[in-house]
Amino acid sequence: MLCQSSDELKELVREAKKCAKNGRVANYIPALGKANPTDLSIAIHYPDGNCVQAGDIEKKFTLQSISKVISLALVLMDRGSNYVFERVGMEPTGDPFNSIAKLETMVPAKPLNPMINAGALVVTHMIKGNTVEERFQRLLLFIQDMVRDSNISYCKEVALSEFETANLNRALVYFLKQHNIIQEDVEHLIDLYTKQCAIEMNCFDLSKIGMVFAMDGVDPESGKRIMPVDVARICKTFMVTCGMYNASGEFAIKVGIPSKSGVSGGIMGSVPGRFGIGIFGPALDEKGNSIAGIKLLELLSQNYQLSMF
Numbered sequence: 538m539l540c541q542s543s544d545e546l547k548e549l550v551r552e553a554k555k556c557a558k559n560g561r562v563a564n565y566i567p568a569l570g571k572a573n574p575t576d577l578s579i580a581i582h583y584p585d586g587n588c589v590q591a592g593d594i595e596k597k598f599t600l601q602s603i604s605k606v607i608s609l610a611l612v613l614m615d616r617g618s619n620y621v622f623e624r625v626g627m628e629p630t631g632d633p634f635n636s637i638a639k640l641e642t643m644v645p646a647k648p649l650n651p652m653i654n655a656g657a658l659v660v661t662h663m664i665k666g667n668t669v670e671e672r673f674q675r676l677l678l679f680i681q682d683m684v685r686d687s688n689i690s691y692c693k694e695v696a697l698s699e700f701e702t703a704n705l706n707r708a709l710v711y712f713l714k715q716h717n718i719i720q721e722d723v724e725h726l727i728d729l730y731t732k733q734c735a736i737e738m739n740c741f742d743l744s745k746i747g748m749v750f751a752m753d754g755v756d757p758e759s760g761k762r763i764m765p766v767d768v769a770r771i772c773k774t775f776m777v778t779c780g781m782y783n784a785s786g787e788f789a790i791k792v793g794i795p796s797k798s799g800v801s802g803g804i805m806g807s808v809p810g811r812f813g814i815g816i817f818g819p820a821l822d823e824k825g826n827s828i829a830g831i832k833l834l835e836l837l838s839q840n841y842q843l844s845m846f
Contacts, residue, residue: 546591549840550577553818553833560820560828563800568698572598572802572819577829582744582813584757594740598817599695601799604676604733605657606772606780607746611679612663613768621663624718625656629778629785637709646716652779652797655709661730662719669729676733683749683756683763684742696735703727734799740815747805747813750776750795773807777845781831784824792834793844802827806834808843 554577564570578592600607613621626649640646640655648656666672681689710726713719719726749755754769755762776795781788788796794814796806802819804827814837818829838844 543589543591546579546581546589549833549836550579550591553577553829553836555829556832557818557820557829560822562802562819563821563825566695566699566702566800568692568695569599569801569819574820576802577818577833578740578816579833580740580744580815582741582748582815584748584752584812586758588741588744590741592740592817594815594817596817597692597737597739598801598803598819599692599734599799600736600738600743600803601734601801602652602657602782603743603797603799603803603805604736605652605660606750606776606797606805607680607683608657608660608664608676608733609651609775610764610768610772611676612660613771614764615665616663618767618771621651621660624663625651625659627775631783637705637712640709640712640716646712647718648713650775650779652775652782654706655713658706658710658726658730659713659718661733662721662726664729669725669732673729673732677736679763680736680746682761683746684738685745685756685759686742689736689738689742691732691735692737693735695737696731699731699734700727703731706730740817743803743805743815743817744813745815747807747815749813750805751807751809751811751813753810773809776807781826782824784822784826784831788826788831789846792831792838793846794834794838795845796834798826798830800825802830804830804834809845 562572580590630649664672754764773795780797804816806814816830818827822828
């Protein structure tokens, strides 16, 4: 078993934390700018229910782009892969996660993949339901099911802060609406998307979700199948190819664990067939990934041969 004692893990956290001084919190979203850049915590969740942890794993943070993997899983279950991938592509991109450039050059103008903002907005648009609240509750219930905690909710302050500053995402939605990829009110979709990104949990919770993906869609502690095998497989593949923004290729070489990051500093990892990882370190590198979180995953992968490649 990896890191049987939390002492091993604490030592790796101490080492990785040295990188935090080279990063910056996401202060372009005012509510996220309040985070302590020196924070770093990790939980590793095993199928038998054992959890090894280090740092302040109870500290809550918002999912941000990590939610893109979860909404994709829900929409694949709602609509099927053919419907979804007619509207959003499967290819990685070297562009920043919030870029509009590829949309202007692609024919048809569908986003390259579900992990960039344009693609994630299209995926969120596909969540079934008649109102923003109904659609959001379906996503929230899906997450609560994976974590086995009905208290998981969203941070209203972060959601409002993102809603008020989401002008680039609004531009992406208007562009996609012009090309008939999106057919709903722009403000309704931005409202749903910002609430989705503001869903809040701690490292322990996030490691449980990572474990469900790692175990091909089954919660091994309850034995419940949360999603079909193929949905989990598709999501893990996107985590490898696109999960770390435009640093995904380098991350695959150095770490080799299916992972998804968010600009709050969260990283969810899924080591196939073995365990889930939840990390929080809000100091980001220039690509928008947790700088100490990535270093921690590099150390784990190297020390315990975790790369899937």
